[in-house]
Amino acid sequence: MKTKFYKYQGAGNDFILIDHTHAPLENIDNQLIENLCHRRFGVGADGLMFVTRHEEYDFEMHYFNADGKLGSMCGNGGRCIVAFAKHLGIIEKETNFLAVDGSHYARISESGEWVDLQMIDVSIIDRDDEAYVLNTGSPHYVTIQDNLKDFDVFNEGKNIRYNQTYSEKGINVNFVEDHGDHLFVRTYERGVEDETYACGTGVTAVAMAMAKHKNQTGHITTNIKVLGGDIKIEFDYDGSTFSNVFLCGPAKLVFEGEID
Known part of the structure; x- marks a missing residue:
C-alpha cells in the first residue's frame, strides 16, 4: 500500500x-x-x-x-x-x-x-550552575556562550544531554549568544541526537531564560536567529509566570x- x-x-x-x-x-x-x-x-x-x-x-x-x-x-x-x-x-x-x-x-x-x-504558560525555571532549565512543552537547558558561530555544539551539547543529571530522560541543550537586537541560538536536540537548524520549544525557552537573566518584565518581543532563519517569540512576563506565549515563524x- x-x-x-x-x-x-x-x-x-x-x-x-x-x-x-x-x-x-x-x-x-x-x-x-x-x-x-x-x-x-x-x-x-x-x-x-x-x-x-x-x-x-x-x-x-x-x-x-x-x-x-x-x-x-x-x-x-x-x-x-x-x-x-x-x-x-x-x-x-x-x-x-x-x-x-x-x-x-x-x-x-x-x-x-x-x-x-x-505555547504553554511557564512559571518554573530552575538553575543548573550558570544554566537555566525549564519546560516549554519539552525540557530545555539554556546556557550563554560566546563565539557561538565557531562553538562545537554537537559534542558539547551531547555531553550535557548524556551527563549524569539528564541521561535517563534526556534534555535539549540550547546555546545562546546575545547580539543586542537579536539572540543567536544553536540547539542539540534529544531524539534527533544532533544539532538541528532550529528548535521551536528551544528558542521559546531561550527567550524566557534571557528575560529572566536580564530581569525584564512586561510584554516582551524577542528576535532570534537560528541556522535555518529567523524566528520571533512574544510573551508577557510578570516576574513569576510567562503567559500569552507565541512562537512565530515560517x-x-x-x-x-x-x-x-
Missing part, C-alpha cells in the same frame, strides 16, 4: 507529515518512522507527524522524533502541522488543536507560510511524494 507524505520545514527544522484523518492511529511501526527520517536511506527529517481527527478540536498532532520514538511537544513541528492542516482544508485562518502537552491556538497567514503558535511545504 502506498501512503502519501508531505515534507515541510520551519526555519530549517524539517518534518514528514501524513494525513491520517481517515482512520484511528494504530499499530505504529517505530522502526519504519526512524528509517523514513534517515537522511541517507529515507526521506530525511527531524521528525514525523500524523494528523488525526479529534471530536473536541480541529485536529490532533502526533509527533515522533527522528529515532522513531513518540516525542514531546515540538514547536516548529506544531507550526508546520498548522500549515499542513490549512493545506488539507481542515482549517482556514486560525485553529485550536491538541498536542501531547495540551491544547494549542494558532493563527496562519493567508499564504499559509507564516504561523503564530501559542512553515513551508518543500515537496510531496509517496512511500510504500
Whole structure:
C-alpha cells in the first residue's frame, strides 16, 4: 500500500507529515518512522507527524522524533502541522488543536507560510550552575556562550544531554549568544541526537531564560536567529509566570511524494 507524505520545514527544522484523518492511529511501526527520517536511506527529517481527527478540536498532532520514538511537544513541528492542516482544508485562518502537552491556538497567514503558535504558560525555571532549565512543552537547558558561530555544539551539547543529571530522560541543550537586537541560538536536540537548524520549544525557552537573566518584565518581543532563519517569540512576563506565549515563524511545504 502506498501512503502519501508531505515534507515541510520551519526555519530549517524539517518534518514528514501524513494525513491520517481517515482512520484511528494504530499499530505504529517505530522502526519504519526512524528509517523514513534517515537522511541517507529515507526521506530525511527531524521528525514525523500524523494528523488525526479529534471530536473536541480541529485536529490532533502526533509527533515522533527522528529515532522513531513518540516525542514531546515540538514547536516548529506544531507550526508546520498548522500549515499542513490549512493545506488539507481542515482549517482556514486560525485553529485550536491538541498536542501531547495540551491544547494549542494558532493563527496562519493567508499564504499559509507564516504561523503564530501559542505555547504553554511557564512559571518554573530552575538553575543548573550558570544554566537555566525549564519546560516549554519539552525540557530545555539554556546556557550563554560566546563565539557561538565557531562553538562545537554537537559534542558539547551531547555531553550535557548524556551527563549524569539528564541521561535517563534526556534534555535539549540550547546555546545562546546575545547580539543586542537579536539572540543567536544553536540547539542539540534529544531524539534527533544532533544539532538541528532550529528548535521551536528551544528558542521559546531561550527567550524566557534571557528575560529572566536580564530581569525584564512586561510584554516582551524577542528576535532570534537560528541556522535555518529567523524566528520571533512574544510573551508577557510578570516576574513569576510567562503567559500569552507565541512562537512565530515560517512553515513551508518543500515537496510531496509517496512511500510504500
